[in-house]
Amino acid sequence: MIKVRNLHKYYGGHHLFKGINLEIEKGEVVVFIGPSGSGKSTFLRCINGLEYFQKGEIDVGDIELHSINRLMPDKKGIETIRRIRLKVGMVFQQFNLFPHMTVLENIIEAPQRALGIGRDKAAEDAVTLLKRINLEKKVNSYPEELSGGEQQRVAIARALAMKPEAMLFDEPTSSLDPEMVGEVLSVIKELVDEGMTTLIATHEMDFAKEVADRVVVFDKGDIIETGTPEEIFTNPKTERAKIFLSRILKRSIM
Amino acid sequence: MKTILRLLSLILGLIIIFLWTVPSQTSGTALEKIKKRGHLLWGSDAEGGAPYVFPDPKDPSRLIGFEVDIAEAIARELGVKAKQSQNAWDSLIPALERGDFDMAMNGIEITPQREAKVIFSIPYYIYTEQLVVRKEETFIKDIYGLKGKKAGTLSGTVAQDILMSIGGVDVKIYSGQVEPYEDLALGRLDAVLLDLPIAAYYAKPNPKLKYAGSPVGEGFYGIAIKKDDKEFKQETDRILAKLLRTGEFKKIYEKWNMWNETQAKLFETIKDSGSYVGLDESKKAPLYTFLPNLLKGAGITILISVVSMALAIILGLVLAILRLYGRPPLNALATAYIEIYRGTPLLIQLYIIYYGLPNIGISLSPLTAAFIGLGMNYAAYEAELYRAGINAVPKGQMEAALSLGMTQSLAVKRIILPQAFRIALPGVTNDFIALFKDSSLVSVIAMVELTKTYSILAATTLRFFELGLIVALLYFAMSYPLSLFARRLEKKLSNKK
Ligand SMILES: Nc1ncnc2c1ncn2[C@@H]1O[C@H](COP(=O)(O)OP(=O)(O)OP(=O)(O)O)[C@@H](O)[C@H]1O
Ligand SMILES: [Mg+2]
Numbered sequence: 001m002i003k004v005r006n007l008h009k010y011y012g013g014h015h016l017f018k019g020i021n022l023e024i025e026k027g028e029v030v031v032f033i034g035p036s037g038s039g040k041s042t043f044l045r046c047i048n049g050l051e052y053f054q055k056g057e058i059d060v061g062d063i064e065l066h067s068i069n070r071l072m073p074d075k076k077g078i079e080t081i082r083r084i085r086l087k088v089g090m091v092f093q094q095f096n097l098f099p100h101m102t103v104l105e106n107i108i109e110a111p112q113r114a115l116g117i118g119r120d121k122a123a124e125d126a127v128t129l130l131k132r133i134n135l136e137k138k139v140n141s142y143p144e145e146l147s148g149g150e151q152q153r154v155a156i157a158r159a160l161a162m163k164p165e166a167m168l169f170d171e172p173t174s175s176l177d178p179e180m181v182g183e184v185l186s187v188i189k190e191l192v193d194e195g196m197t198t199l200i201a202t203h204e205m206d207f208a209k210e211v212a213d214r215v216v217v218f219d220k221g222d223i224i225e226t227g228t229p230e231e232i233f234t235n236p237k238t239e240r241a242k243i244f245l246s247r248i249l250k251r252s253i254m
Numbered sequence: 255m256k257t258i259l260r261l262l263s264l265i266l267g268l269i270i271i272f273l274w275t276v277p278s279q280t281s282g283t284a285l286e287k288i289k290k291r292g293h294l295l296w297g298s299d300a301e302g303g304a305p306y307v308f309p310d311p312k313d314p315s316r317l318i319g320f321e322v323d324i325a326e327a328i329a330r331e332l333g334v335k336a337k338q339s340q341n342a343w344d345s346l347i348p349a350l351e352r353g354d355f356d357m358a359m360n361g362i363e364i365t366p367q368r369e370a371k372v373i374f375s376i377p378y379y380i381y382t383e384q385l386v387v388r389k390e391e392t393f394i395k396d397i398y399g400l401k402g403k404k405a406g407t408l409s410g411t412v413a414q415d416i417l418m419s420i421g422g423v424d425v426k427i428y429s430g431q432v433e434p435y436e437d438l439a440l441g442r443l444d445a446v447l448l449d450l451p452i453a454a455y456y457a458k459p460n461p462k463l464k465y466a467g468s469p470v471g472e473g474f475y476g477i478a479i480k481k482d483d484k485e486f487k488q489e490t491d492r493i494l495a496k497l498l499r500t501g502e503f504k505k506i507y508e509k510w511n512m513w514n515e516t517q518a519k520l521f522e523t524i525k526d527s528g529s530y531v532g533l534d535e536s537k538k539a540p541l542y543t544f545l546p547n548l549l550k551g552a553g554i555t556i557l558i559s560v561v562s563m564a565l566a567i568i569l570g571l572v573l574a575i576l577r578l579y580g581r582p583p584l585n586a587l588a589t590a591y592i593e594i595y596r597g598t599p600l601l602i603q604l605y606i607i608y609y610g611l612p613n614i615g616i617s618l619s620p621l622t623a624a625f626i627g628l629g630m631n632y633a634a635y636e637a638e639l640y641r642a643g644i645n646a647v648p649k650g651q652m653e654a655a656l657s658l659g660m661t662q663s664l665a666v667k668r669i670i671l672p673q674a675f676r677i678a679l680p681g682v683t684n685d686f687i688a689l690f691k692d693s694s695l696v697s698v699i700a701m702v703e704l705t706k707t708y709s710i711l712a713a714t715t716l717r718f719f720e721l722g723l724i725v726a727l728l729y730f731a732m733s734y735p736l737s738l739f740a741r742r743l744e745k746k747l748s749n750k751k
Contacts, residue, residue, distance in 0.1 A: 050653055078662075086659040096654035100672050109668065110658035155654075162658055 001026040001061060001166060001197055002047065002088075008055035008067070009042060009221075016042060016221040019056070024199065026165075029192050031208040031229075032201040034218030035244055040201035043218070044168045047199070048088050049081030060084045061165065086114070089159030093171040095151040097143040097158070103130070104139045107158045115162070122161070129157040133187050149180030153187050166197035173204060205248060209233060217241045284356055284479075284486035285332075294329040294336050297350060298360035299343040301710040303431055304455045305510045306361050307338065309711060311539045314547045320451075320510040321359050324378060327502055331493040340702050344410060344429070345609065347371055350478055352612040356486065358478040361449060363412045373483075374476030375490045378503070380516045382469030383413045384453035386446045388438060389464050394445055396467035403444040406434035413447045416471050430709070432456060439463060451512050472516065541720060544711055548721075551707030552728050558624050558693045558703060563686050565629030570636025571671075577637065578644055579666065588637070595634035600695055603631055608699035624696040632689055639681040643674030676747050683740030687733045704728060 002024040009017040016039055024030055032040040045051040047058055049065065052073070058065045063083050073081070098106050107129065108122035117125075130136040133153045143151055152172060159167060169188065173181040185207050192198050192211050202208060208215060208229060215232040217225040217240075225232060225241045236242045288294050298307045300317055307319040317338055329336035339355040346358040350372060363381070364374045387394050394400060401422040407413040409427045417425045426443060428434045434446040439462045446457070450469050457463045477494075479487045497503050507513040576588035595603070604627040611618065618626065647670050655665035694705035702710070708725040712718045 048657055050657065082659055082661065085657055090654075090657040092650060092654065092657075094648075094650050096648075096650035098651065098654070098669055098673075100676070110655075110660055113664055113668065114659040114661075158658065 001028075002199075003059040004043075004047070004056070005058075006056040007043075007046065007053055007058065009039075009046060009051065009053045017046075017053070017056075018221065020221075020223055022216065022223065022226075024166075024197065026197055027195045029198045029211050029213045030200070030216055031212040031214070032199065032216050032218060033203070033205070033208060033244075033248075034224075038218040039221045040218050041170050044090070044170050044199060044201055048085050048090055048168060050090075058084075060087055063087070086162065087165045088168060089162055089164035089166070090168040091152070091155050091159055091170070091172050093174050095143075095148070095155045095175075097151055097155055099143050102140050102142055103135070103146070103154050106143070106154060107161045110158070111161050126157070126161060129160055130154075132190075133157055147180060148176045149183045152176065152180075152184045156184075156187055156191075160191075166199065167191065169198070169200040169202070171201055171203065173202070203248070205233070217244065219244065284483040285489060288332060288334055288356055288486075291334075293334050294325065294332060294357070295339050295355035296325045296336060297339045297341045297346050297355040297358040299346065300338070300340055301430065301706070302343050302360055303452075305451055305512065309547065312543070314544050314711060315550075320506050320512060321361075323506045323509070324497075324503075325359060327497055327506075328490065328493050331496065332489070340706075342698055345698070347478060348609050350480060352609060352617060353480070356479075356483075357490070359475075361451070361475055362478050364474045364476040365412065368478065371481070372478040373481055373487050374478060375487060376494050377474030377476050378494055379451075379475040379507070379512070381449045381451065381473055381475055382516060383416060383447050383471045384450045384457075384469050385466040386435065386438065386448070386453050386457040386463050387444065387466045388441070389462055391444070391464075391466065394466055397447065397470060399466075400445060404442070405445045405447055406437060406443045407447050408434070411449070412471060412473050413449065417447055432712075435460065435463065450514075451510075454511060469516075541724065544721060544724075547707050547711060548704065548724060548728060551702060551704035552732065554701065555690070555693050555704040555729075556732060558621075558628065558696060558701070559686070559690045561625045562628035562632060562693070563689055565625060566632035566636050566685075566689070567682065569629065569633035571640060573633060573637035574640035574644065575666065578641060579662065592634045592637050595631055596638070600627070600631050600692065601698060603627055604695060604699050620696075620699050620701045623699050624693075624701050627699070628689060628693060628696065632685060635685055636678075636682060639678040639685070640671075640674055642681075643676075643678035644670055646677045647673045679744055679747065680740070683737065683743075686740075687736055690733050690736070691729065 002022075004020060004022045007017050007020040008015070020043070032043065034040055042051055046053050047060070053067055055067045057067070063080060065080055065084060098109070101109065104123060104126055107126040108119065111117045111122040111125070112119055127136055127139065130139060133156070135150060135153060135157075138146060138150065138154075143154070146154065156172075172188065173184050176184060181204070185204065188198070188200070189211060198211075200208075200211075212229045214226060215229050216223055217232065217236075219240050224238050225236060227237075231237075232241070233245065236245055298321060300307050300309060302308075305319055306321050307317055310316040310318045322336075322338070325336040325338070341349045341354065341358075343360060346360060346362065347368060349355070350358045357375075358372075359378075361381070362368065364377065368374070385394070385397055385400075394403065397416065397420060400417070400420060402424075404424045404426060405417050406426040406428055407417055408431055409429055414425065414427065417423050426434070426437075431448060431452050434443060434448065435456050437443045438446050439460065445466065446453075453465070457465070477490055479490065504513060504517070507517060573588045573592060576584050577592065578585070580588060604623070607627045608618065608620070608623040651669055651673065652662075652665055655669045656662065660668070693703060696703060697706035697709075704725060708721055712721050
């Protein structure tokens with residue numbers, strides 16, 4: 001469902017991606033791991049057009065996004081990116097809820113104004129989503145009145161309200177207190193179990209093992225290894241992956 | 255938020271209606287225009303004071319003075335009513351040139367420089383310059399004793415030219431005729447040279463001052479008329495000559511204590527005395543008599559401030575959005591606008607809008623010019639406040655909105671601006687209060703708002719202190735509720751977060 005071919009990305013003079021290729025099937029769950037600064041976030045952000053790239057193609061379903069080597073893409077480029085964003089939801093490390101809107105308003109804003117769904121229908125769907133994540137009591141709260149875990153669950157509900165075909169998670173639990181990580185991961189787990197095509201960048205290795213169909217290891221802008229969690233965590237083939245994993249495992253023991 | 259926007263657009267609508275109703279220059283000769291209009295518009299500066307044109311101390315909403323009497327006599331002869339048009343004295347001539355009124359009459363001396371720009375009627379008064387010194391002064395006996403001394407006068411007058419031509423005199427230029435005499439009495443000046451009517455009204459009753467020598471520099475006051483209104487000038491001359499012959503002029507001058515031997519050179523003698531309103535009387539008038547005038551000025555101040563601020567808020571928003579999100583060259587244009595408006599004085603901008611634009615065929619009424627001048631200036635500052643507010647919204651907000659499939663403009667409107675407004679609000683209300691006070695600058699374009707009303711009244715009555723306190727109180731009464739309201743609004747917005 002998502003095809004990345006020969007992706008090149010520069011940050012100024014820094015050539016981060018030097019021709020990445022990756023294909024993701026419908027319903028597949030892919031977890032991205034790798035050292036800090038290796039390009040996991042940038043990769044996800046290229047897929048929904050939050051970062052422009054200089055060369056290559058990204059297809060999402062039947063929509064083709066070609067390299068956009070300009071600060072200001074043209075009308076057609078902007079529209080292509082928007083159509084992709086309507087198909088692919090994204091959840092951020094910092095939640096990014098809209099602080100001036102209630103939980104309900106956060107969730108119904110885009111369905112109402114970007115999809116043109118009526119307010120009553122949008123609100124009804126929002127309440128259904130909130131029930132699923134056990135937050136229906138918070139419909140009229142403002143984000144600052146919620147815990148970090150609750151905020152991130154609302155952010156997930158907000159993305160799901162657009163009925164996406166795939167979901168991108170960029171370190172969804174990294175800014176949470178440890179006791180709240182579980183509640184967010186279980187919401188993601190539920191989603192995965194329902195068959196949602198899911199891409200997750202994370203440092204939660206146990207979670208990666210549990211949900212991933214495939215693990216992709218990034219290092220310095222390269223995909224150095226892909227495989228099932230089994231293959232990657234017990235028997236990594238490349239030296240770089242071994243070094244990264246041993247460092248991660250040591251950290252989790254300490 | 256929505257109601258505020260609705261209110262703003264209503265006010266903007268009103269501005270547009272104002273622009274629509276700017277009186278367009280009707281064609282035809284000046285005389286035809288006056289007859290059609292039913293009144294003669296004559297320009298003068300009531301702040302210039304007695305005995306020329308000044309508010310009646312007994313009823314400050316009414317103007318009196320010998321020039322008021324003359325204007326009424328001319329209007330009567332034309333079969334219309336006279337209507338005074340308030341204008342700063344310094345800019346009477348440019349205002350006349352741009353067609354703000356039919357004639358300017360306010361102790362304007364006939365000089366070759368002025369004759370290059372306008373035409374003058376036959377003289378209606380022969381003025382002389384009177385030197386005034388402190389009572390105990392013994393050294394200065396005439397203008398030639400002024401070398402090395404400090405002498406005050408009004409800007410742009412013949413007296414100024416005389417002082418300059420003596421050489422070695424330290425000439426201090428004033429824009430009002432009261433202040434030089436005050437400074438003289440206080441010892442800040444050694445002498446004041448001004449037209450005799452002014453000296454007679456302001457200096458003669460003052461026990462600390464005395465005349466030094468006899469009047470010098472005879473010259474003529476004339477009525478200034480636009481260069482192309484030749485027919486109107488002839489008609490004015492005819493009427494002036496008639497008033498001279500019938501002795502009506504002399505009556506007027508005697509009423510104002512301005513008659514002297516010099517005038518006899520021009521007028522026949524017919525005796526009949528009228529009442530003369532002296533300085534003492536205006537000093538005694540109870541304060542409440544000034545209130546209607548001051549309140550009217552306050553009303554105009556409010557009107558100007560509110561409409562200008564509404565314009566500034568809307569235009570500022572457009573500028574900020576163009577500067578941040580506009581494609582070239584729109585973003586560069588918005589940046590240029592903001593920098594130019596912030597980098598030049600408001601006073602200059604007002605002058606250009608009011609006196610400059612008529613040169614390219616755009617003639618705005620004073621009120622419209624005030625709205626636009628202040629509004630366009632403050633828009634630049636509001637734009638920068640919004641820009642700072644927009645930049646203070648975390649980047650993740652825009653990314654989250656975009657990732658939900660919202661277009662950039664929708665994201666700006668629904669997600670970024672509401673948060674940016676909240677951040678900018680304290681600055682915007684601050685600016686509103688500042689604009690309230692800056693609105694006094696529009697008196698340079700012939701708007702009589704609160705500060706101008708004050709200076710006109712104070713110049714006539716010399717009651718700077720009491721009137722000043724009242725005016726300060728009025729300003730405070732207007733701006734304090736505004737800050738209270740702003741604080742409430744801020745609180746309300748920060749609760750709803
Ligand atoms: N806006 C930017 N401008 C310049 N360089 C950037 C920018 N964003 C990211 N980079 C660089 O690109 C590289 C990849 O960054 P990225 O955020 O994608 O890594 P990551 O794998 O998500 O790291 P982390 O695990 O810390 O989130 C890093 O070297 C980073 O410094
Ligand atoms: Mg990252």
